[in-house]
Amino acid sequence: MKKVLGKLFYIILICSLLQPKATIAQDSTQNTKLRFSLITCDAGDDLYTIWGHTAIRVIDSINHTDFVYNYGSFDFNTPNFIAKFMKGDLRYFISADTYANFLYEYQYFGRDVHEQVLKLTTVEKNKWYTALQTNMIPGNRFYLYNFITDNCTTRIKDGLFKHAPINEYSIGIRSFREEVVSAPYKGGLGWIGLGIDLLLGAVADKTPNLYQEAFLPSLLYKKMALNPHLVIANNNIKYNTKPTERGGLPINFLIGFLLVYIFASSWNTLATQRIARVLDIILLFILGIGGALVLYMSQFSLHTACHENYNLIWLHPLYLLAIPTYFISKKWTGYLGWLFFATTVVLMFANHWIPQHFSKSVIAVMVIALFLQTRLIKRGTLAKYQ
Secondary structure, three states, X not given: OHHHHHHHHHHHHHHHHHHHHHHHHHHXXXXXXXXXXXXXXXXXXXXXXXXXXXXXXXXXXXXXXXXXXXXXXXXXXXXXXXXXXXXXXXXXXXXXXXXXXXXXXXXXXXXXXXXXXXXXXXXXXXXXXXXXXXXXXXXXXXXXXXXXXXXXXXXXXXXXXXXXXXXXXXXXXXXXXXXXXXXXXXXXXXXXXXHHHHHOOHHHHOOOOOOOOOOOHXXXXXXXXXXXXXXXXXXXXXXXXXXXXXXXXXXXXXXXXXXXXXXXXXXXXXXXXXXXXXXXXXXXXXXXXXXXXXXXXXXXXXXHHHOOOHHHHOOOOHHHHHHHHHHHXXXXXXHHHHHHHHHHHHHHHOHHHOOOOOOHHHHHHHHHHHXXXXXXXXXXXXXXXX
């Protein structure tokens, strides 16, 4: 009996020692003091940074941690990285790093960082913090990136709409295309902007609703600025000391190229005619490759913003077919020229009824293609008299 009572005493003693520790751990979780901040970073020089970046900062004053959660992480070493990115099945993931390390990267690249400290209730903070920790679980970290509906900004925007009382004030976005294309132009990458403009389809010309419109870092920043009851402090860290540089606009080059092309085609000398024929082949190759890319992105990629692309009517891979016929058969070159010319003219006349916007630069490329098509027709016509 004494042995039994002795063992029971030790069991009760051990349980009494363990109970306070469990209670302390539980209370520590409940009493954790969190501070959430929306972090918006200015655009960088590289293509994948040209739209800026959004992250969420969480300070835990009880556990003395200060982490930044970032949904825009990806691995350059992923096999077939370019192919996966083009198709839209490159997996992005959430990552976390200390605020100090996060700032160091932006200081190194000279990109300004803007912080909006959020006013949230304890319940809202705890729910969002739990959601972030759930996202950090290896099986939950990855997602398929979509640059207008599911990206580093929309993931945090979704968290804000879910865990914070955001008002319904609009920031006045007319279309996804306008915001996506304007960023490269502002960053001095006008040719990249033109390329993206050509790849985006009619889906990108839709007007986002109040929930969708804050899909890019600067837009979410503006959205939060319209919610003064949610932003209790603003901190701006300036790292950019470089003067703003703007590259030349593509439309200026395109107009100049068209004038040279017309001049070389019209001046009937051996040198200018050779130049015009060389320009024909160069344009057929560029338009053919560009058309193949438009076809792939609109029909086979998972990037929904590139779907329903009416540029395929005039910008298609069939231009590549005209390269061998240019040298082999003037007659068939003329037939192809008529086919290309007819579809391009139909598109221009139907522009008013097509649910897709064509910028001045895109129209300039279209006019160059139209002039090329007339030269193909002329080449076919000359064959009848030879």
